[in-house]
Amino acid sequence: MAEENFLTDEFLRQLINVGEVDILVGLPTHNNAKTIGSIVQTIQSGILRGFPRERAVIINADGGSRDGTPELVTGVSIDDVRPASNLGALRTLHSISTRYSSNSSSANGVAFRTILAAADLLRAKACVVMSPESANIEPEWIAKLLRPVYNDGIDLVTPTYRRHKFEGLLITNLLYPMIRALYGLRIREAFSPEFGFSGRFGNQFLGQNVWNDGVEGAGIELRFTLAAITGKCRISQSFLGEKDRIERHAVDLVPALRQTVGTLFSALEPDFPVWSVVTGSQPASTAGSEQEVLLEPLRVNRKRLREMFLSGISELESVFQSILSAATLAELQQIAQLGEEEFHYPAQLWVRTVYEFAASYRKSVINRDHIIQALAPLFRGRVTTFVKENRSASEDEVESNIERLCLEFEQQKPYLLEIWKSKE
Amino acid sequence: MREMIISELSEALHEIAKGFAHFLPRVLVMLIFAVLGWLIASVAKVILRSVLRLVKFDKLSENAGASQLLSKAALPSATEMLSRFVFWVTWLGVILLGVNVLGIFGLQEQVAKFFLFLPRLFVAMFIMFFGLLAASFLSRATLLAAVNANMPSPRVLSLAVRSIIIVFVLSIVFEELGLAEQTMLVAFGIAFGALMLGLAIAFGIGGRDLAQRFLEKRMVRGKKEENEDELSPL
Numbered sequence: 001m002a003e004e005n006f007l008t009d010e011f012l013r014q015l016i017n018v019g020e021v022d023i024l025v026g027l028p029t030h031n032n033a034k035t036i037g038s039i040v041q042t043i044q045s046g047i048l049r050g051f052p053r054e055r056a057v058i059i060n061a062d063g064g065s066r067d068g069t070p071e072l073v074t075g076v077s078i079d080d081v082r083p084a085s086n087l088g089a090l091r092t093l094h095s096i097s098t099r100y101s102s103n104s105s106s107a108n109g110v111a112f113r114t115i116l117a118a119a120d121l122l123r124a125k126a127c128v129v130m131s132p133e134s135a136n137i138e139p140e141w142i143a144k145l146l147r148p149v150y151n152d153g154i155d156l157v158t159p160t161y162r163r164h165k166f167e168g169l170l171i172t173n174l175l176y177p178m179i180r181a182l183y184g185l186r187i188r189e190a191f192s193p194e195f196g197f198s199g200r201f202g203n204q205f206l207g208q209n210v211w212n213d214g215v216e217g218a219g220i221e222l223r224f225t226l227a228a229i230t231g232k233c234r235i236s237q238s239f240l241g242e243k244d245r246i247e248r249h250a251v252d253l254v255p256a257l258r259q260t261v262g263t264l265f266s267a268l269e270p271d272f273p274v275w276s277v278v279t280g281s282q283p284a285s286t287a288g289s290e291q292e293v294l295l296e297p298l299r300v301n302r303k304r305l306r307e308m309f310l311s312g313i314s315e316l317e318s319v320f321q322s323i324l325s326a327a328t329l330a331e332l333q334q335i336a337q338l339g340e341e342e343f344h345y346p347a348q349l350w351v352r353t354v355y356e357f358a359a360s361y362r363k364s365v366i367n368r369d370h371i372i373q374a375l376a377p378l379f380r381g382r383v384t385t386f387v388k389e390n391r392s393a394s395e396d397e398v399e400s401n402i403e404r405l406c407l408e409f410e411q412q413k414p415y416l417l418e419i420w421k422s423k424e
Numbered sequence: 425m426r427e428m429i430i431s432e433l434s435e436a437l438h439e440i441a442k443g444f445a446h447f448l449p450r451v452l453v454m455l456i457f458a459v460l461g462w463l464i465a466s467v468a469k470v471i472l473r474s475v476l477r478l479v480k481f482d483k484l485s486e487n488a489g490a491s492q493l494l495s496k497a498a499l500p501s502a503t504e505m506l507s508r509f510v511f512w513v514t515w516l517g518v519i520l521l522g523v524n525v526l527g528i529f530g531l532q533e534q535v536a537k538f539f540l541f542l543p544r545l546f547v548a549m550f551i552m553f554f555g556l557l558a559a560s561f562l563s564r565a566t567l568l569a570a571v572n573a574n575m576p577s578p579r580v581l582s583l584a585v586r587s588i589i590i591v592f593v594l595s596i597v598f599e600e601l602g603l604a605e606q607t608m609l610v611a612f613g614i615a616f617g618a619l620m621l622g623l624a625i626a627f628g629i630g631g632r633d634l635a636q637r638f639l640e641k642r643m644v645r646g647k648k649e650e651n652e653d654e655l656s657p658l
Contacts, residue, residue: 166655167655167656168657168658169657170657171657171658253572253657254572256657256658257657260658298655304574307574311571311578312571315570315571315579316567316571319564366564367487367561367565370565370568373572374568376572377571377572379657383655
């Protein structure tokens with residue numbers, strides 16, 4: 001059994017009262033009073049529909065909400081759900097809330113660790129973590145994420161979504177292709193606030209030494225996915241549906257880069273023995289559609305994106321000199337000279353840029369957080385080109401463009417290995 | 425008379441010879457100290473150089489911006505500079521110990537002063553190095569934050585942060601060394617005050633519109649500016 005000293009006595013007492021469970025739903029919250037009531041109801045409804053005979057518990061790990069979020073979680077009665085959905089559970093559905101004190105950077109990690117520890121103590125067979133902000137969550141999401149774990153012995157179920165072609169560009173232009181090229185598995189949403197996992201894998205991850213290495217907060221979900229890949233666990237994907245956009249707008253670029261790219265770069269060093277021997281990539285088994293793309297018109301300020309790229313290239317030259325090779329920097333400066341219509345940040349150069357950033361991150365050529373921040377203007381340049389290329393593209397064309405980028409990441413992997421091993 | 429002169433002369437020569445005989449061993453001791461000091465200093469230099477290379481001190485110095493300063497002044501690397509500095513301080517220290525043995529009046533006091541000054545010199549160097557490191561780190565952090573926030577003149581902001589920190593560090597270093605304390609204090613006060621006044625005037629007059637726009641954006645709930653964040657990265 002893993003270390004559970006960080007759990008409060010009251011929380012432990014509540015867990016002991018529950019006993020053992022089959023299903024555990026983890027709900028990390030922090031000031032989510034606006035959405036949490038309906039989300040808990042949807043979760044309860046999902047459990048009643050999908051797992052009426054199983055012993056289930058909802059664990060709310062709250063980071064010190066001041067808007068009454070924990071009270072709302074525990075206050076939602078299963079009786080509110082039953083009449084509406086005409087469903088009945090054969091077992092008691094428990095809802096437990098615990099508070100932890102944590103600074104904002106490690107809040108995610110503490111919440112997730114609490115959920116994992118609770119799953120361990122309750123000997124949960126299948127667990128799911130749900131986002132407290134998803135306004136359009138459906139009861140079916142619970143079963144879609146839990147059933148492969150509970151019935152088929154899958155260790156990790158990551159979601160896929162229906163999203164606009166210009167949403168989640170950090171995922172489609174960096175995270176997905178790079179993870180695919182390096183770790184050899186095509187997981188579309190390696191960083192997601194919703195995912196299902198087995199109690200066995202959760203327990204295994206809880207015992208790993210990831211909680212004290214400084215990255216436990218930001219990007220713990222990605223760390224979890226990468227641990228499943230490197231641990232050769234059984235992984236699958238489930239198509240959930242359309243993801244709420246309002247939640248996504250709240251994420252700014254630099255914090256998003258820290259959570260995703262920072263976590264990925266920091267994982268590359270310990271995972272080197274695994275990814276350095278991988279060639280090519282394999283598809284992950286997927287229930288439902290792998291990815292659906294919305295094509296509705298969306299205004300994008302490409303001019304501003306390009307201006308921020310140009311500003312980065314001119315103002316951060318000294319920083320880029322420490323991170324990038326002279327040839328790459330020269331090419332970036334060349335494309336910065338192009339006019340608005342001719343501007344093009346090619347995939348080949350983007351991949352080389354990302355790989356050089358990864359190698360520099362490993363060598364800590366400058367402060368690692370500064371390396372991640374320096375990637376932001378370059379990412380904006382890449383987004384400018386991606387938006388331009390896919391402005392009038394169909395769903396298939398968008399997918400084909402993403403696939404080409406993925407293959408570019410795979411083809412240039414030997415270059416990453418080369419600069420990774422070089423001393424300078 | 426002649427005998428008297430010869431007697432006085434021989435007595436004087438005898439005294440000189442006696443004095444010289446008394447002094448010569450001390451000189452020899454001092455020379456031995458000098459040779460021993462050179463050996464100790466050389467060993468210290470080699471050990472320090474190896475340790476600094478092992479901990480990649482040059483890299484740290486590069487990050488602090490110290491390497492660039494040394495390079496511009498056509499000086500060797502930070503590791504080499506520090507190794508040489510330790511070599512000379514050690515050798516000089518041991519030589520001065522040897523000189524102390526000579527028993528020359530007044531010199532002992534100066535030697536004691538030199539040894540009392542050494543800790544302050546090291547502290548000053550320590551402050552200088554980490555001050556440069558902090559200046560470099562914070563100015564780069566400012567530059568990146570300003571670029572990513574799309575603020576005007578990021579490099580000016582970054583340079584201002586670096587300059588303020590360096591001026592502050594220099595004033596502490598001079599105070600630690602006890603060099604022109606009053607002058608430095610007054611100079612720092614004037615420079616810092618002038619800088620703040622200049623910034624206040626510049627922002628007050630030059631940035632009036634900018635401040636207005638900033639406050640409007642913060643205080644007035646108006647039309648949301650179209651920006652790239654509407655494209656959620658995640």
